[in-house]
């Protein structure tokens with residue numbers, strides 16, 4: 001029985017990954033500061049899987065806490081989700097982002113080295129590519145992160161890469177997620193953003209539920225088929241399965257020290273595609289208006305996810321319809337998220 005430490009495991013992507021890990025027999029220990037998540041997530045995980053993961057409330061920057069976790073649990077591998085992820089906030093508060101995302105990861109890696117746990121899957125982001133020269137984006141595309149958040153992901157990728165050069169025992173997977181959306185199909189787990197959502201799908205859900213009157217679509221003058229920006233939306237359950245595939249791969253005897261893979265669907269959808277698909281599959285109107293472009297937004301990008309398929313044996317299978325249906329199912333069952 002493999003025991004996995006999941007930092008940030010009560011968050012959006014982490015919680016879905018814990019469910020998938022537990023459902024195939026892994027034991028999970030979650031370390032989360034609850035800075036952007038709620039302990040109630042653990043009850044939902046238990047309801048879905050019949051198993052309760054250990055939750056340690058703690059910060060990845062707290063070395064003593066990490067040492068205690070590794071001493072108390074016989075951890076085999078780590079999946080490192082913990083971090084801050086709001087692009088605009090990172091521009092206002094760069095030190096907070098570098099401290100949490102970069103210093104936090106260094107502290108985690110030092111504790112892992114001491115405990116002789118040297119297998120890690122890291123949550124990177126397509127944001128490291130910035131505005132790409134073309135799509136689909138291969139892993140070899142140059143890095144052009146445009147925010148402290150994106151730069152923090154690029155820095156951690158460098159640190160992890162250096163670590164694999166320094167010591168042949170490390171097995172590292174850098175997974176670059178595109179735009180994660182959707183929810184567990186039960187409707188019991190999903191994305192629960194604090195305050196007014198910045199991201200498209202949570203905002204669309206809140207328009208559908210009547211919490212906001214209108215969706216502002218940022219820009220309809222992009223050089224795309226319908227003029228609205230295109231992204232590679234990926235279902236969070238597909239993403240969770242991508243982590244399982246990475247873990248399986250890293251423990252293979254022939255696994256290289258470093259594995260880098262995009263996790264996306266290899267296709268782009270426009271903002272209008274999301275809005276019209278959501279309205280159609282959920283039979284709910286989404287009033288919208290076009291407003292100016294959002295500063296910093298890239299016109300269009302999507303993944304070349306062939307490497308994940310060839311190396312990890314993983315491919316996204318869920319459609320935009322699934323993403324819209326599951327997001328709305330979560331929203332209607334939990335109008336105020338995990339509280340209420």
Ligand code: NAD
Nearest residue numbers: 008011012013033034035036037059060082083085123125
């Ligand atoms: P999330 O905010 O829902 O989850 C992150 C979790 O980490 C939260 O539960 C939060 O409480 C916890 N956390 C934050 N700082 C911590 C710290 N210092 N110590 C311990 N716990 C801490 O975010 P998510 O969407 O699930 O993202 C997970 C990871 O994936 C993040 O690293 C994020 O940067 C990355 N990522 C997310 C997206 C996205 O659009 N959601 C895209 C690409 C990459």
Ligand code: WQD
Nearest residue numbers: 087125127179198199200203216217218229231271294297
């Ligand atoms: C998608 C599209 C908006 C809200 C962000 C981060 C990125 C990654 C994923 C972590 C864009 C448009 C949005 C709204 C809109 N996260 N939109 N009205 O910006 O592609 O990526 O999340 O690594 O780093 O930047 O995602 O969901 O915010 O926007 O028209 O109210 O929807 O302009 O074209 P984005 P998003």
